[in-house]
Amino acid sequence: xxxxxxxxxxxxxxxxxxxxxxxxxxxxxxxxxxxxxxxxxxxxxxxxxxxxxxxxxxxxxxxxxxxxxxxxxxxxxxxxxxxxxxxxxxxxxxxxxxxxxxxxxxxxxxxxxxxxxxxxxxxxxxxxxxxxxxxxxxxxxxxxxxxxxxxxxxxxxxxxxxxxxxxxxxxxxxxxxxxxxxxxxxxxxxxxxxxxxxxxxxxxxxxxxxxxxxxxxxxxxxxxxxxxxxxxxxxxxxxxxxxxxxxxxxxxxxxxxxxxxxxxxxxxxxxxxxxxxxxxxxxxxxxxxxxxxxxxxxxxxxxxxxxxxxxxxxxxxxxxxxxxxxxxxxxxxxxxxxxxxxxxxxxxxxxxxxxxxx
Amino acid sequence: xxxxxxxxxxxxxxxxxxxxxxxxxxxxxxxxxxxxxxxxxxxxxxxxxxxxxxxxxxxxxxxxxxxxxxxxxxxxxxxxxxxxxxxxxxxxxxxxxxxxxxxxxxxxxxxxxxxxxxxxxxxxxxxxxxxxxxxxxxxxxxxxxxxxxxxxxxxxxxxxxxxxxxxxxxxxxxxxxxxxxxxxxxxxxxxxxxxxxxxxxxxxxxxxxxxxxxxxxxxxxxxxxxxxxxxxxxxxxxxxxxxxxxxxxxxxxxxxxxxxxxxxxxxx
Numbered sequence: 001x002x003x004x005x006x007x008x009x010x011x012x013x014x015x016x017x018x019x020x021x022x023x024x025x026x027x028x029x030x031x032x033x034x035x036x037x038x039x040x041x042x043x044x045x046x047x048x049x050x051x052x053x054x055x056x057x058x059x060x061x062x063x064x065x066x067x068x069x070x071x072x073x074x075x076x077x078x079x080x081x082x083x084x085x086x087x088x089x090x091x092x093x094x095x096x097x098x099x100x101x102x103x104x105x106x107x108x109x110x111x112x113x114x115x116x117x118x119x120x121x122x123x124x125x126x127x128x129x130x131x132x133x134x135x136x137x138x139x140x141x142x143x144x145x146x147x148x149x150x151x152x153x154x155x156x157x158x159x160x161x162x163x164x165x166x167x168x169x170x171x172x173x174x175x176x177x178x179x180x181x182x183x184x185x186x187x188x189x190x191x192x193x194x195x196x197x198x199x200x201x202x203x204x205x206x207x208x209x210x211x212x213x214x215x216x217x218x219x220x221x222x223x224x225x226x227x228x229x230x231x232x233x234x235x236x237x238x239x240x241x242x243x244x245x246x247x248x249x250x251x252x253x254x255x256x257x258x259x260x261x262x263x264x265x266x267x268x269x270x271x272x273x274x275x276x277x278x279x280x281x282x283x284x285x286x287x288x289x290x291x292x293x294x295x296x297x298x299x300x301x302x303x304x305x306x307x308x309x310x311x312x313x314x315x316x317x318x319x320x321x322x323x324x325x326x327x328x329x330x331x332x333x334x335x336x337x338x339x340x341x342x343x344x345x346x347x348x349x350x351x352x353x354x355x356x357x358x
Numbered sequence: 359x360x361x362x363x364x365x366x367x368x369x370x371x372x373x374x375x376x377x378x379x380x381x382x383x384x385x386x387x388x389x390x391x392x393x394x395x396x397x398x399x400x401x402x403x404x405x406x407x408x409x410x411x412x413x414x415x416x417x418x419x420x421x422x423x424x425x426x427x428x429x430x431x432x433x434x435x436x437x438x439x440x441x442x443x444x445x446x447x448x449x450x451x452x453x454x455x456x457x458x459x460x461x462x463x464x465x466x467x468x469x470x471x472x473x474x475x476x477x478x479x480x481x482x483x484x485x486x487x488x489x490x491x492x493x494x495x496x497x498x499x500x501x502x503x504x505x506x507x508x509x510x511x512x513x514x515x516x517x518x519x520x521x522x523x524x525x526x527x528x529x530x531x532x533x534x535x536x537x538x539x540x541x542x543x544x545x546x547x548x549x550x551x552x553x554x555x556x557x558x559x560x561x562x563x564x565x566x567x568x569x570x571x572x573x574x575x576x577x578x579x580x581x582x583x584x585x586x587x588x589x590x591x592x593x594x595x596x597x598x599x600x601x602x603x604x605x606x607x608x609x610x611x612x613x614x615x616x617x618x619x620x621x622x623x624x625x626x
Binding site (some may be wrong): 064065066085086087088091092093096097099100101102103112113116117160161164 | 530543
């Protein structure tokens with residue numbers, strides 16, 4: 001946990017306070033966004049993460065000005081922009097569909113924002129050249145968007161949004177249309193651009209791995225609510241609830257009851273874990289890599305029901321006595337290979353277990 | 359072997375016969391008209407050898423020259439005015455959410471397609487005659503206004519279709535990149551809409567050029583357009599001059615329609 005940084009108001013790029021968005025009214029009303037408050041710092045790579053329909057794109061569109069929040073306010077560098085039209089906000093968007101202007105060349109696309117702001121043509125040309133160099137597309141300035149590959153179009157969309165040097169860059173699942181290899185490349189490319197330009201990035205995705213690798217901080221959303229905000233480390237190691245733990249990476253859940261400073265799980269075994277002040281019924285969230293499998297007796301024992309070899313790692317699904325099961329991820333060469341039907345001992349790293357309220 | 363479909367209309371009995379019959383009925387009269395426009399004699403149904411004389415006669419006829427010029431002036435104005443109005447109407451009906459009375463608005467815009475033309479013609483005759491008395495003006499303005507009005511739906515439909523097919527994210531992106539609503543229209547919507555606007559204007563032009571009924575009722579003395587001039591000729595002596603004018607008009611229409619298809623294809 002490293003939240004000890006003192007946040008001065010001048011360090012806040014986007015400050016959303018109690019933002020809610022309800023579509024329609026009366027019985028047919030749909031709440032897209034509940035009551036979300038969030039402060040995004042200047043120069044930060046912030047990711048809004050959540051399943052589709054969780055409200056992350058609605059929040060992004062409220063910041064861009066494409067939607068007006070039903071309740072709450074949005075401040076940009078201390079200025080209230082809640083009701084400003086999109087063309088008056090120093091905020092640019094990279095759209096999921098890229099939305100490049102098909103009738104304009106790459107250079108004209110990239111220069112569009114500056115031209116609309118009334119920048120002299122010679123300055124626009126210079127800026128376009130500089131930004132195209134940044135995304136390594138100098139050679140394609142005179143092409144039309146449809147003459148480029150998907151990855152190149154993605155870079156043009158990025159260059160177009162960066163050219164006017166916005167205070168905040170919004171990215172709406174920009175990598176979802178790319179194949180895996182290209183996506184990995186663009187991830188590091190985005191990270192590099194963010195570091196080089198120092199612009200605040202707000203990135204929307206449903207891909208937890210993407211969120212973990214790229215972000216300074218992540219906000220996890222579900223059903224219109226912001227569940228947790230923290231560094232990738234915080235979110236992964238200390239999820240606040242079962243949803244977050246389940247959404248970020250693979251997690252085992254064991255139901256149990258607090259009993260004398262320990263937790264009695266369904267098998268009747270007692271586990272000594274850091275209770276974090278919880279009492280009564282609790283859920284233990286255990287990452288597969290924190291479960292080790294041994295030939296000898298250990299804390300728990302179980303029978304392997306499934307073994308999947310994945311190269312460096314092997315996944316074992318282990319049935320426990322009470323019908324529940326645990327998934328363990330072990331390095332393939334660290335232990336002797338077990339087979340389906342083997343009875344094994346299970347050791348759980350107690351310090352790494354998250355105790356959540358049931 | 360051609361791939362067989364589950365249902366192929368060409369396999370039905372009589373398909374070829376019906377198709378040929380339909381084409382003959384449609385085009386035989388037109389082909390006859392075109393052939394007799396090259397008649398060396400002065401009959402519209404007795405061949406007297408090949409000649410271009412009727413084209414020469416029509417071209418030198420001052421009444422024809424006069425009517426052609428008038429037809430073109432009216433068609434140009436009518437297509438410009440109706441396309442402008444239709445573009446605004448199309449933007450107004452597509453670039454917004456669903457609204458109350460949407461269907462009524464569509465009906466009102468497309469009214470000229472539904473109201474019998476003769477009714478419009480008579481009502482315009484009565485209305486404009488009072489305006490003429492009140493203002494003393496009796497120029498081409500009445501014909502231009504009348505043509506603009508009935509051309510609107512023809513210009514509106516292709517423009518609306520184009521707007522509905524357009525990705526509105528483009529306009530959102532323009533607004534995001536500091537374009538005011540006017541700039542967004544000028545630099546993004548209009549260029550992308552252009553094929554629809556051109557198609558609409560061409561249709562309006564042809565519809566105006568071809569109109570008889572409304573023109574016949576609205577025109578003042580000496581305001582013949584090409585179609586009403588031809589109608590007047592029929593009442594007197596029928597010569598292949600009418601065939602020549604018709605063929606020229608047909609040629610122009612085919613040319614514009616070809617351009618129309620070419621323009622809409624090329625853009626997409």
